[in-house]
Each structure stands twice: as structure tokens, then as C-alpha cells.
Amino acid sequence: MHVGLGLSFQSFEDELSDAQVWANAVRSSELAIELGFDGVWATEHHFTSYDITPDPLQFLTYIAALDPNIQVGTMASILTWHDPVRVAEQISVLDVLSGGRLILGIGRGLGKTEFEGLRIPMDESRERFIETTELVLDALETGVLKYDGKHFKQPERLLKPAPTGTFRNRTYAAAMSPDSFELMAELGVGLLLIAFKSWDETAKDLVRYREAFAKFNNGAEAPGPLVSVLVTCDDDSERAEKTAKKYMGNYYRSVIDHYGLNKPQNFSNVKGYEHYDATSKELGDEGDEGVDSAVTEFLETHVWGTPEDCRKKIEAIREKTGCGRLLVTFASGGVPMEEVERSMRLFASEVMPGLKTLDTSAVSVG
Template sequence: MSRGHVMHVGYSAVFQNPENALPDREVWDQEIRMVSEAEDLGFDSIWTVEHHFTDYTMCPDPVQFLTWVAGKTNLQLGTAVIVLPWHDPMRVAEQVTMLDNLSDGRLILGIGRGLARVEYEGFRVDMNTSRERFLEYAKMLIEGLEQGYVEHDGEFVTQPRREIRPKPEHSFKGRTYAAAVSPEGMPLMAQLGIGLLVIPQKPWEIVESDFAAYHGEWARHHTAPPPPPLSGGFCWVDTNAERAEEKAMEHIGNYYGTVMKHYEFGPKRPHEGVKGYEFYEGISRYIDRHGARGAAEDFTRLMPYGTPDQVLEKLQVIREKIDMAAFFPNLCFAGMNWTEARRNRDLFAAEVLPVLKEWDAPPVGLAATELVAAAA
């Protein structure tokens, strides 16, 4: 039965500069060009992720970047994610509200807690407190965006009541999401009443178990259904299946190499003994067993790569597993040259995107918020 909406398809900008191979300005100029062309190619939104200090990704302020996007395009705007433990939640509430008001409700809010030691140490925040900080800050932010003010007396923040000005013009119910990778994080997101941002990176049977825990916890705390999840992913599209696999193993594998470097997965063990990061210590052990190359190949195989038809088949698997409402691919990453990146994006836009936008899917963004309000 049709739900009256079709699959939402975004474009994800990551600003990677592995091994500092290019001037940072050149990386930004080229990615900005890709973003500027996205609307004409049929994408529905622009997404970016917050990271700091390294060549991994170079967008330290998603809200600032998306404010520029809002002024240049009519696209929706996705944060995937704002890492709350590194911020003052009162300030985040103000920034989110201002961008959403300026863009007439185009923001899709994604939040997370982060896991890179280099970033936590750079912001002088104890990683052992990350989960508790995230939960406290997320509660402050979510409540503040609905109430129009923030007031809180907690373990990490004592915030006297202050109004958010300008006042929020739209609710964020139904369009607030969190990136949750560890099994322990899934029930916590359900308790907060927010949806899930998913990047394929675990065997699907484990993802299904995580989702079962999420839905079980959701039912204990809420009467309305949860927001349908949104999915990102790293794509390589080619007209030739053999070449597509070769290039996917190269480029997506290289991306996983940047993950291992930035998060120090492997021998350094930055998460060992750190409260709330037990799952990520398991990733280092997995890499020990399978080797860096084996782990990168396993990661790549979870991603939608291949000919356009093969990419669609793999996206259909993700859709069947999690009933995603949106997909926002990464099409330029890991230092691939810009000719390849544009060719990858253009083939996705020409052959994959139009088919995706025929798929029946739940609403995303402000339309989802309006659906929640109508059901209340």
C-alpha cells in the first residue's frame, strides 16, 4: 500500500583529504562545486558530518556549512551528525533553531556522541563521560526545541531557564535522528524518542537484533511509532560490473583505511578501558583477526557498489532490512580524483537516483513532523 511519499535521496559531502594530498582549499572548492550542482541533478538534500583536527573529514561546523547551502539552494539540510558532547547544548539549540527558521523548516537534525580520541582530547572532554554527556545534552536539546527554552539541572550542566531567540517556528518531532552503532546505544535512542541514522557497517543479522532492541524499548516509552530510519553509505557505480568491484575495493577500502587511522582502530587501542566504548574495542580485535585489508574488504562488501542495477539491488536489501525513508550516499571520498568523483556522482544521478525516487517510502523532514502532529 502506498504511503503517499517516495524515497528521499540526499548527497553527502565529507571533505576528505587523506594524507593531506591536496591543499585543503582545493578539497573544499571541489566539494562545494559538487554540492552546488546537486539540486539540478535531482538530489533532495545535502548532508555533512562534524569532524575536527585531521585529514579524515574537514567540516568542523555542519550548521555553518548548511547555512551556506540553505542560501544557495532549495534543498533540505541534514546534519549527520552534530557531536553533542563537544558543544554547549544551549548554543546548539540556538544554532539549530536559527538555521531551521531561516530555511523555513528544511533542517533534518542528526546528533551523535563521537568516538575519536584526537577530537575528545582536542576539546578537553573526558571520553569516559561521553555517553552520559550525550544523553543529558540530547535531552536538553530535544526538550528545548519543543518548549522554546532550555532549563536543566544535571550532572554536567546547570542551565538557568533561557529563551531560545528567535523562537523555534517548527517542531523537530519526527525529524530528529541519532547515529547509534553500539548495541547499547539503540535502546537509549528509543528512550529519547529519536530516529536512527544507519551506515551499513555490521552484518545484517546483528543490525536486525539492534533494531529489535530499539523497537522494544520504543514501545515501552512511546505510543506513536518511531521515525523510519535514514541510511547513508559509500557508493561506487560503474557500467562494468568487474571494474565496479575493482574500483569499489580500491576507493571504499581506502575510505575504511581513513576510518582506522582517525579512530585508531588496531594496535593503539584508544578505547580500551574507556567507559561506554566496549563495542569499539571489539572493532580493534576484529581488525587484529582479519587484518586491515580483510576488514576493509568486509566493510566494502556491505556497501552499495556495482552497476546501476547492482546498486539498486543492494539498496533494496537495505530497504528490506530497515525500511529506510531516505538514502544519502557518499560519492566523493578517500582522495579519489575529481574526474572519477564527478563521473561516479553523475552515473548515480542518471541511473540510480530516478529509480530510487519511484520507491514508496515514509515522509522525511518537515513532512514527517507534520504527520506526527496530525496523528497526535
């Protein structure tokens, strides 16, 4: 199993300067290389301290140069927000410079403030995502940029530099709403699962995804998903629980606030976001009590405890999802850097060796 470090560039409640956030991300990446993690992964977000990563491909180019073996990945590049020609070129440049070590995670975006700031109509996001994804993935596969769509009409040009090889088995798309699972199957990409609901619910979504994948891809078997979780690993189980509840709780409250998941007006009548409209209305109606309950449920989907606790929770997630790659994030919701390092070191020495020996092809689910 690939075990990658998922980075958080959050300055929770603006406690850190932007420069310090990035210094911590670089330090965490260097430590991941030292400890034997397989990859370093970065998100894409704009304009706020929720997550300060406007250009993950540029950041990962720097990380790829630190070590000749470390893989790098996006979790995810929001293709909806980009000119497809330029982002295809940026992806290909990083792939060439890293010698084919890039794993591409893509998404269509959810943050209203980001859509507005980037001047992209949010209710066009699904259409734009499909067109951009088709154009980019086809160009990465064929070396030719060409498309005739509603939003993008691209005259035929060569993609230079050409990527090192196919992205067919190294492209994943973030999916949370039920409709997104079928869309990603139709696009022929793997799934990047970011833990925001119970793994039992996700397992049901995966059954539909695998059925749709076979339908749209000539009976081909869907790849195992890439799973992203928050982790707190500690020799003391009580301290681990206290740390997780505080900082993972902080993080999920910041998620609710950033995306306005308890503000129905953010998604009301926005095409393509009907799932979030229903969720936001429910959370909005329930008030603080609903948010508290959502935070409690969120904590149950993530990984915290002693090394043995962490191992068991990850194995349970693997059994429900069949994941072949795992991304673990230690910095979230204001966790002090010294705690991040301590948790990473313990996880790397006591949990990660066993995960790397797992035969992911042997997992059968759904």
C-alpha cells in the same frame, strides 16, 4: 524516498589542500542541486585531514542559501562536544534561515584525538550526550532552555530565534554499538545508520531498537531509519568493482586509523565504549590480516556496480532496514573529483528516479 548527498571532506593522505577539499564539497553540493537530489548532508570532525568539517551547521547555512528547495542535514552534529545552549541556538538559526529545511542528525563521538583536543573527557561522553540531547531537543520543542543535570545546569531562558516547528520527526542519532540503539530509543529519536557492519546484524539491532522505542514512547512506532552508504556507480561493472575496492578500501582503512579501531589502548577502560574495546582488541590481535578481512566485509555493506547493481543493493538494504531516507556518498578515500561527478550523474539519471517513487511506509521489517 528522500535521496540526499552525503559529503566527505576528507583529504586522503593529505593529497588536497584544505581549501580544495571544501571547494570540492561546494561543487558536489551544486551538482546535487542541479541533478535533483533532495538534500545535502555534512559530518562533524575536528583537527585532522580524515574529515575537515568542524562546523557543519555553518557550512549548511551556505548550502541552504544556494537553492530554496534543497534540504540540509547533519550526519551528525556531535552534541557531546558542544555547549548545549550555543548549539541549540545555531540549529535554530539554520532552521529559521532555511525555512524549516534542516534535518538534524546527532551523535556522541568516537575519536579520541577529537575528545582530547576539545578538552572533553571521553569517559563522560555518554552522560554528556544524554544531558546535551535532552536539553537541546526540549528547547527546540518548547522554545525554552532549561536543565538541571550533573554536567549542565541551565537557568531558564528563551531560545531565540525559535525554530520553525517541531524536530520530533526530523531528528536522527548515529548508533553503531548495541547499547546505543536502546539509548536512542529512550531519547525518542530516529536512527542514523552508517554502514560499518552487515545489514543482517543491523536488522537484528533494529528489532531491539523498535521494541525499546515502543517501551519508552508509550507504544509509539519507531520511525524508519536514515541510512548512509558509500556509492560507486559505473556502466562498466569491472571498473566499478576496481574503483570501489581501491577507494572504499582506502576510506575504511582511514576509519580504522582515525578511530584507532585496531588499538585496544584507545578504548581500554573508557566508560561507555566497551563495544569498541572488544572490537579493537580483536582487530589488534589479528594484525594486518584482520584489517584486510574487515575491509572486505566493509565493502559488502556498501553500494557499487552498474546502475542496476546499485538499485538492487539499495532495495536489499531497504528491505532489511525499512529506511525512509538514504544518504549516498560518492567521494571517499581519495576518489578524483571527475570520477565523483561521473558517478553522481549516472546514479542521478539511472538509479535515483526509481528510488524516489518508493513507498517507504509500505516496508515492514523486524
